[in-house]
Amino acid sequence: MRILIVEDSLTQAVDLRRRLEGLGHEVVVAHDGREAWERLEKRPEGLVISDWMMPEMSGLELCRKIRSEIKSPYVYLILLTAKTHRHERLQGLQAGADDFLGKPIDNVELDVALRSARRILDAQEALEARARELERANQALASQATTDEPSGLKNAIGFRHSLVAAFRQALDDGLPLSLIEIELIPSGAPESTPSADWNTLARRCGEILRSEARSCDEPGRLGERRFGLIVPGLADDEALMVGDALRSRFEDEVATLVSSATYAGVASMSSGEPPESAESLTAACEVALLSARREAASRIALVHCSSSVQAASLVGP
Numbered sequence: 347m348r349i350l351i352v353e354d355s356l357t358q359a360v361d362l363r364r365r366l367e368g369l370g371h372e373v374v375v376a377h378d379g380r381e382a383w384e385r386l387e388k389r390p391e392g393l394v395i396s397d398w399m400m401p402e403m404s405g406l407e408l409c410r411k412i413r414s415e416i417k418s419p420y421v422y423l424i425l426l427t428a429k430t431h432r433h434e435r436l437q438g439l440q441a442g443a444d445d446f447l448g449k450p451i452d453n454v455e456l457d458v459a460l461r462s463a464r465r466i467l468d469a470q471e472a473l474e475a476r477a478r479e480l481e482r483a484n485q486a487l488a489s490q491a492t493t494d495e496p497s498g499l500k501n502a503i504g505f506r507h508s509l510v511a512a513f514r515q516a517l518d519d520g521l522p523l524s525l526i527e528i529e530l531i532p533s534g535a536p537e538s539t540p541s542a543d544w545n546t547l548a549r550r551c552g553e554i555l556r557s558e559a560r561s562c563d564e565p566g567r568l569g570e571r572r573f574g575l576i577v578p579g580l581a582d583d584e585a586l587m588v589g590d591a592l593r594s595r596f597e598d599e600v601a602t603l604v605s606s607a608t609y610a611g612v613a614s615m616s617s618g619e620p621p622e623s624a625e626s627l628t629a630a631c632e633v634a635l636l637s638a639r640r641e642a643a644s645r646i647a648l649v650h651c652s653s654s655v656q657a658a659s660l661v662g663p
Contacts, residue, residue, distance in 0.1 A: 347464065348372040352382040352396035352408065353426070362395070362451065369460070379403025383411055390416050392467050393460075395447070398427040398438070406441045413442035420470040422463045426451070494567040496545040497552035505566030505574055506624075512564065512576050513624035516617070524577040524585030524614040525631045527568065528596050530606040531639070544570050547600055554595050558588070571606070574631075581614045586648050593646055610646040611635030619652040627651050 349371050353359035356377075363373045374391070376382035380402040382394070394412070398405040405425050412421050425443045427434075435446060444466065445459050492504025500508060509525065516523035551573055555565035564576040575592065577585050593610040601608045611634030613627050621627060630651035637647035 347393050347460075347467070348374070348391055349393045349395060350382060350385065350391040351375045352377075352379060352394060352400070352405065354378050354397060354400045358397075358449075365451075365453070365456065369457075371460075379405065379408040382408055386412065386416065386421070390419055390421055392419065393422045393424070393463050395424045395426060398425050405443075406438065409438070409441040409443050418474060420467065420474075422467055424459055424463065494548070494552075497548040497567045497573075499552045499555065499573070500564065500566035502566070502568050505564070505568060505576075506628075508564045508566070509576055509628065510624045512578055513627065516578060516615070517620060520617040521579050522581030522614065522616045523627070524580050524582075524588075524612060525627050526575040526577060526585065526589040526592065527611045527631050527635055528573045528575075528589075528592055529569075529609050529611075529635055530571040530596065530601050530604070531609060532571075533605045533607060543604060547604060550600055551596065554592070554599060558592055558595065581616050582648065582650060585612050585614050586646070589648075590646050608645060609635055609638040611638055612646070612648045613651050614648065615651045621651045 349366055351359055351362055351366070351373060353362065353375070354377055359375050359377070363375060366373045374385065376385055378400050379396070382396065383403065385391075386394075394408075396405040396408055403411075405427075409423050409425070412423065422445075423443045424445045424447055425438050426447050426449055427438070428449045438446060445462060447455060447459055492500055492507065494501040499505075512523055548567060552565070552567070555573060555575060559565050559575060560577075562578050566574045566576075568574050573596075575588070577588055580588065589610045589612040593608050597608040600606075611631045613630035613634055615621055615627060621630070630649040634647040634649040637649075638645050641647065
C-alpha cells in the first residue's frame with residue numbers, strides 16, 4: 347500500500363517509515379496536518395496514519411477535513427495517540443478516524459491495523475468498481491432506450507427529450523428554433539413495403555440526415571417512415587431551405603426504392619413571440635406535414651409557431 351504518515355516528530359516519523367517500508371509499503375511523510383492536507387488535495391492516499399496532537403492542524407482537524415471534502419476514493423484514517431480514555435476515542439471516531447494506534451507503536455498492533463485497513467480498502471475499491479460498472483451499464487441501457495437501432499438516430503423518446511432541451515436553450519439564448527419532419531408515404535398498398543425493407547432503408551435515411559445536419563442539429567427517427575431534424579438558430583425561410591434539401595434527397599435516394607412520395611413539414615419559432623412549449627412546435631410541424639400532403643404539388647409546408655398565431659404557408663419545390 348501507499349501510506350501517508352503525518353507526524354511532527356522527526357524521530358517518530360523516521361522510525362514508523364522504516365517499519366512500514368520494511369513491510370513492503372510505499373511511504374510518504376508530512377510533518378503537520380496542513381502539509382498533509384496539501385498533499386491529499388493533489389493526490390488522495392488510501393491510508394493515512396496521523397498523529398493526534400500536531401501544530402498548524404491537529405489529527406482530529408485533518409480527519410474532519412478529509413471526511414467532509416474527499417468522498418472518493420475512500421481514505422482509511424489511523425490516529426496515533428497516547429489518549430486512552432473512552433470519551434477521547436469516541437471523539438476520534440466522531441471526527442472520522444477508522445482505527446487507533448497507541449504510542450509507542452507495538453509491531454503486532456501495527457500489523458493488525460494494517461491488515462484491517464487493507465481489507466476495508468479492498469472492499470471499498472470493489473464497491474467503487476462495481477458502482478462504475480453499474481453506471482456504465484445504466485448509461486448503455488439509457489442509450490438503448492432512446493436510440494433507434496436500424497438508423498442509429500435518436501428514437502421518438504430520445505428525440506422528444508432533445509427537442510425539449512433545444513426549446514429551453516433557445517428561450518435562454520433568445521434565438522430561433524425550427525423543427526423539420528420528413529415522411530415517406532407509400533404509393534402502393536402498405537404490404538408492398540415490408541418492415542424489413544424499411545429498417546434497411548432507415549440506415550440510409552440516417553446517413554442522409556447526419557450528412558446534412560450541422561454539429562448543433564439533432565436528427566431522429568420518429569416512426570417507421572418518419573424522420574425529424576431539430577435545427578437551432580434557423581427560422582422560417584432558412585429552415586425551409588434545409589427542409590426542402592432533405593426532402594429532395596429522401597425523394598431521390600430512398601423514396602424511389604420503395605414507391606413512396608416524400609413530404610416535409612417545417613415548424614419555426616422566433617425569439618420575439620415564442621410558443622408556450624416544445625409540444626406546440628411539434629403540433630405546428632404536424633400541421634405543416636398535413637398541409638404539405640394536401641398540396642401534393644409542393645410536398646413541403648412551413649408553419650410559423652408563436653404564442654398567439656400558427657399560420658401555415660405552402661412553399662413549392
